[in-house]
Amino acid sequence: MAEAALLALERMVKRFGGLAAVDGLDMRVERGAVHGLIGPNGAGKTTVINLISGLLAPTSGAIRVGGEDVAGLAAEAIAARGVARTYQNVRLFPGMTCLEQVMTGGWLRREASLLASFLALPSARRDGRRARERAFALLENVGVAARARDLAETLSYGEQRRVEIARALASEPRLLLLDEPTAGMNAQEAEAIGSLTRSLSAQGLTILMVEHNVGLVTAFCDRCTVMNFGRSLAEGEPRACLDDPAVREAYFGRKRDADRMQTHG
Amino acid sequence: MRALADLWAAYGVTLVFGAVNAVFALSAYAVLAVGVLSFATVVFAGIGGFLSAQLAGAFGWPFLAILPFAALAGALAAAAVAGAFLRLESHWMALASLALVLIGRVVALNAPALTGGVNGLIVPLRATPWELAGLLGLCALAFWRLDGSAYGLAARAVREDAAVASTMGVSPYRLRFAATLISGAVGGLGGAALAFTLQFLSPDTYFIGLAFTMIASTVLGGAFHWSGPIAGAFVFTALPAAMQAVVPQFEDVAKGLVLLAIMIYLPRGLIDPRRAALRRARAHG
Numbered sequence: 001m002a003e004a005a006l007l008a009l010e011r012m013v014k015r016f017g018g019l020a021a022v023d024g025l026d027m028r029v030e031r032g033a034v035h036g037l038i039g040p041n042g043a044g045k046t047t048v049i050n051l052i053s054g055l056l057a058p059t060s061g062a063i064r065v066g067g068e069d070v071a072g073l074a075a076e077a078i079a080a081r082g083v084a085r086t087y088q089n090v091r092l093f094p095g096m097t098c099l100e101q102v103m104t105g106g107w108l109r110r111e112a113s114l115l116a117s118f119l120a121l122p123s124a125r126r127d128g129r130r131a132r133e134r135a136f137a138l139l140e141n142v143g144v145a146a147r148a149r150d151l152a153e154t155l156s157y158g159e160q161r162r163v164e165i166a167r168a169l170a171s172e173p174r175l176l177l178l179d180e181p182t183a184g185m186n187a188q189e190a191e192a193i194g195s196l197t198r199s200l201s202a203q204g205l206t207i208l209m210v211e212h213n214v215g216l217v218t219a220f221c222d223r224c225t226v227m228n229f230g231r232s233l234a235e236g237e238p239r240a241c242l243d244d245p246a247v248r249e250a251y252f253g254r255k256r257d258a259d260r261m262q263t264h265g
Numbered sequence: 266m267r268a269l270a271d272l273w274a275a276y277g278v279t280l281v282f283g284a285v286n287a288v289f290a291l292s293a294y295a296v297l298a299v300g301v302l303s304f305a306t307v308v309f310a311g312i313g314g315f316l317s318a319q320l321a322g323a324f325g326w327p328f329l330a331i332l333p334f335a336a337l338a339g340a341l342a343a344a345a346v347a348g349a350f351l352r353l354e355s356h357w358m359a360l361a362s363l364a365l366v367l368i369g370r371v372v373a374l375n376a377p378a379l380t381g382g383v384n385g386l387i388v389p390l391r392a393t394p395w396e397l398a399g400l401l402g403l404c405a406l407a408f409w410r411l412d413g414s415a416y417g418l419a420a421r422a423v424r425e426d427a428a429v430a431s432t433m434g435v436s437p438y439r440l441r442f443a444a445t446l447i448s449g450a451v452g453g454l455g456g457a458a459l460a461f462t463l464q465f466l467s468p469d470t471y472f473i474g475l476a477f478t479m480i481a482s483t484v485l486g487g488a489f490h491w492s493g494p495i496a497g498a499f500v501f502t503a504l505p506a507a508m509q510a511v512v513p514q515f516e517d518v519a520k521g522l523v524l525l526a527i528m529i530y531l532p533r534g535l536i537d538p539r540r541a542a543l544r545r546a547r548a549h550g
Contacts, residue, residue, distance in 0.1 A: 055431075079434035091429045095542075097542075107415070120414075128415075151542050
């Protein structure tokens, strides 16, 4: 069991001034799992993603990736340990084509040195060609290869999310963090993202995804963690989690809301 | 042939100063391309300029032989500046570099052994227009290669969103450090080029006026592609002469109006690859 967890948060605390956005969170993500992170608005889910990816430094607690504590490391150091992510409101680089976005994501997989690349040595040109082909294959994998040479900002919102996932995959991560990958999508697009995560998981990737759509979590996640007020309320198989009385009370609140969530599920 | 000679007699000086200013603009662009606004180019230019003047005076070395030393001196100064200032937030970095320019002038005034102090320094040699063109061509070649290399892609990522770039394993600090070194080397080269063009240096040569010229050139030409600062520098340098020819009475006003018009209608500069790509996308639509 201890070896199976690729990611473990231990007594994680993040305070912003007097506010504890994350307040003693414990969480384990099994190797190879698609793990959902759910909870009401303001529960601290995005903060958790920012802490794991190193954009925020925790106030206290440990973040173990493959057993190694990465808490407090710079974001680029955490990325180098095999963690990649996407953002709640897509953050692609303005002015770059889809192919360039994904090639940038492959920065850690460069084989030629920067000097060799500057001098356009044959080895660097081969490396550049390989990077281009790999980026194209990733775009194909997420289904936007036809737009490879277009500016990413000219794509539809759903397509941009796919480009962002391809960019994250370009670093060949062990752990992929998806922050609300289906926000602003219709049911059909959301379903497609769900299937995509399943196929990535089948290729051996571990995925942690923040998700509002409970139906999607029960359909596509192996396990999930329910958060509220910066702590974990329940963790385990999605249906069992959602049936947990503490979760029902905290997450669904009043009866009317609970009914609405059920029809989604 | 005669007409060409006449043209050179009339506009040769403008072209020469355009080339020198283009080198300064490239130095400013080197750091702008990773999202850092810095005026420290002026200081790197001063160090490269006074050093090359001294080398020319003491040993009689020609322009081309001195260039490597000017570049190295600029890069060394840039390493110190990067180490001291690069951790600052962007607007504080800009202010700190401006303070450095002010301090640089005071130092130049009070170190007559190095800079000639208030009397200035005469540079006994001159760079030919071909040498200046060669220098600019070499700088342009270097920026073209940077742009096409892995560094160029990472630089664009850091400039557009440093936090996102860092989660992809790109270290914004290290990239900005490298960019500052490049800016320092190019700034030192520009300083030497100016010294060998003016043939007289004073503490005011490398001061606010130069900072304004290089930033204006870069903003005007566009800071999103290496050819922008070059185009901007030539336009900015030629504008006074052109306005003098067209509307001699209102030269300054006309120059200001043209600059305003470019900034209002082309806010990202004369050369902007993103604008061109968006236009293509609309056309295919």
